[in-house]
Each structure stands twice: as C-alpha cells, then as structure tokens.
Amino acid sequence: MTYRGQVDDYNTSDTTFIIQQVQQRSRVMVLCFDDITQLRGFALRLYDAGMDGPDYVYLIPDNGVAQSTNISAPPFWVDRGSDPDGRDDQAKAIGLRSFFVRENDYKVTKYDYAKFS
8 A cells, every 4th residue: 555545525625635645646446435425526636637547447346335324326427416516527537447346145155166267
C-alpha cells in the first residue's frame, strides 16, 4: 500500500488532497464506502481529477448493505436524488474502470478446489 486516506467528508478540500496524493503514488485504488451516494460523489471527484482513463483501476468491496436488505438497486453511478445532476455518464466512467469484489455466499469445499484444477 502506497497511500491510505480516510474520507470523512467527501465535499471538502480533504478529498482533493487525498486524490492528489493518490495520483502521485498509485494507479490502483480501493474504494470502501458504506453509503452509495458518497461513493458516487467521490467517483465524480475522481472523474473531475482526470482519473477516468486506462491508467487507473478501482476495487470496490461489497459491504453487503444491498444484499442484507435484499434490494435490487441501480449501479452506484446512477443519481438517486430528487433533482438529478446529469452526471451519471461521468460517474459511470469510473464505474467502468472498477472491479466489484464480493465474498462468496457459499462454503468452498476441497471438492470445489479439485474440480477447479
């Protein structure tokens, strides 16, 4: 890990500082947010910083919020506000550079590994 930063308020200059630090040190970023609106907002800041190109990759762990509530929700880049900002395509540009990491819901057995190889 080359840089680690916590975003307490994604609308502040702290976010700008973190993004600048990441731009200087890394091309792979893990985005851990427990609020989908904040994830989208941060993705838009990444886009604004020009981090939507092939040099960057994002890992987004599934925190299980949608799963545990059994909600079928649109992807994070879709604006859920009552007054859409029209930036879904820009947030989606970050989504297309992302891998979504999810824990298996079932137990893996020795047999599963044997079949895999």
